[in-house]
Amino acid sequence: MGRRKFGGSSKGCSCKKSGCLKNYCECYEFKVACTNLCRCLGCKNMEHVHKPKTSKEKLASVSNQKKIHHLNKKSIQIIIESLFSKAKHCHDHELAPGETEFEILQQFHRAMGIILAE
Numbered sequence: 001m002g003r004r005k006f007g008g009s010s011k012g013c014s015c016k017k018s019g020c021l022k023n024y025c026e027c028y029e030f031k032v033a034c035t036n037l038c039r040c041l042g043c044k045n046m047e048h049v050h051k052p053k054t055s056k057e058k059l060a061s062v063s064n065q066k067k068i069h070h071l072n073k074k075s076i077q078i079i080i081e082s083l084f085s086k087a088k089h090c091h092d093h094e095l096a097p098g099e100t101e102f103e104i105l106q107q108f109h110r111a112m113g114i115i116l117a118e
Contacts, residue, residue: 012038020045079111 002022012035023029029036033047034040070102086107090100 012036013039013040015040015043017042019043079108082107084113 013020013025013027015022015038018025020028020038020040021036025034025040027034028045031111034043034045057090086104087100090103095103
């Protein structure tokens with residue numbers, strides 16, 4: 001047999017404790033999932049491990065890491081009050097449940113946008 005197209009051995013890895021999620025696993029190092037050629041134990045190196053993140057996932061990850069400190073007790077209280085206010089408005093105007101849900105989610109989106117922009 002020849003070599004795998006990623007440059008690793010055609011024999012596969014033989015990891016025992018890492019779950020094949022460390023760079024000393026040749027499959028993980030070359031960003032490929034383990035195959036039936038591997039002799040690893042407790043393998044967690046599946047195809048989804050190497051699936052690239054979508055733009056939305058990357059943005060959410062960055063936003064969560066950099067902006068989470070803005071969610072303090074006062075911010076949360078303001079969000080809750082605005083959501084209750086929107087729910088009361090929808091109830092008073094007798095909107096259908098689906099419309100009410102949409103309006104409340106839109107209000108949540110606006111409130112979070114304001115807080116995260118600070």
